Amino acid sequence: MGVILDGLVLGLQLALLSVGIVFVYGLGGVLNLAHGQVAVAGGLVAALLVQARQHPAVAGVVGVLAAGFLALGMDRTLLQPAYRRKGEERLLLALILTLGASFALDGFYTFRYPNVALSLRLATPSVEVMGITVRTASLAVGALSLATFGLLLAFLKGTRLGKAIRCIIQNEAGAWLCGVDVDRARSVTLFLSGLLAGVAAVGQGFFSFLGPDMGPEFTILSLIVAVVGGVRSLTGTFLASLLLGVVNAALSYWVGTYLTWIALLAVAVATLLVRPEGLLAYWP
């Protein structure tokens, strides 16, 4: 049972990480291959601030904001040439631009901050919850992720801009014609994707470990989630994250870490074969 709970917590973090890549794709027609590096930026900033003896809460918040602004910066500069194109051309150009950015950021992190790692190892006693022994750290990460997700949902369902973002995902031209500023909504979405990725990375750093070289891993994980969950569905992303989190934790526990990547990719391939639209994609 403990394994399942660990898996669910991992899944919640995956959800935070992936929802950004999914939303940016659904809204902007752009896959951000530097998404993991954006997350790492948040973690690194938090780590540097903690080293500089800032309060961990301050460090965490600033780190999350840094990730958000990095993503926003990419939207306003790097991705502009891609936005001027449509469909496949936009997707391909953005793939190359963000891939380049991911290499540049990775290089910068490992060259400039090779030994900076965020690991507070906050005192994490184990407690019993309903007969299961869990680390309080896991509970804290789970609660943080759930709370963040709740805020996201409240934004999407409860605000005008949130509703506009949902309608752009369904029909961009329709949104323009209703008077929605799609460019601005896209920037907001990139910013949000950065914030969410930052929360995931800082959470990971505070309660387990985050290194400067973990960007590619984060990106690939969120891409797998996007494939399994369907690239246009928030609920799908959420469920896929939980599923992959549990699969990951169970395999690490019973088989060994070396197989988990293969297993995750196998789940993705199986999804593509059985339900190419993803678990919960909209029916046509």
Place this chain on the structure above:
Amino acid sequence: MLDVHDLWAGYGDVAAVRGVSLRVAEGEATAVLGPNGAGKTTLFRALVGLVRPRRGRVRFEGRSLEGLRPHQVVRRGIAYVAAERELFPQLTVLENLELGAYARPDGLRERLAAVFDLFPRLAERKSQRAGTLSGGEQQMLAIARALMGKPKLLLLDEPSTGLAPRLVAELYRRLDLLRRQGVTILLAEQQVGAALSLCSRVYVLKNGTLAFEGDSSDLRGSSHLHSAYLGGA
């Protein structure tokens, strides 16, 4: 009200609209006729900023629309109902209408009542998803959503596409009602008869240029003009 002068627009290397000038007078209904590929849709898309014109100028109520993005054009009071309707298929009829009022959220309730009055069918279907409506109902919803923004000028791109003749007649009766309520209309159409019944002013586009402009009575009375420009339709 709308004044278009020497407008050029298109995609890639091809200019689909080549030097079109036209005027739309306030309170009138004006038609742009022409076969498929004549440039009607590109003209409309250029007017609302979905396509950036290459040359020429567009003035609306005396102010230039140059460089405006579509959402800004909408806020100036021009609504565009595309031939593809561009609805939000997963949202309900009511949600689609509410999004139509995105730029002007005030007075939502009165405007909802007004469009339900014009299209009672939509009131019956208001909690149904837009994607499940019939073609005629989708067209009504697209027009109703455009009206939710309280436009001064309504651009309609081939509103009769895919509708049975009986529905076309009904749709045009509603459009006539709208015009009499003071909404200025510019419409692109292939169904010449329907368009002429509503519009007083007519432009005919052929291969991206204007082939004819005049009053609809000129066109109605002349089988020669008809066959020359509209293939005898």
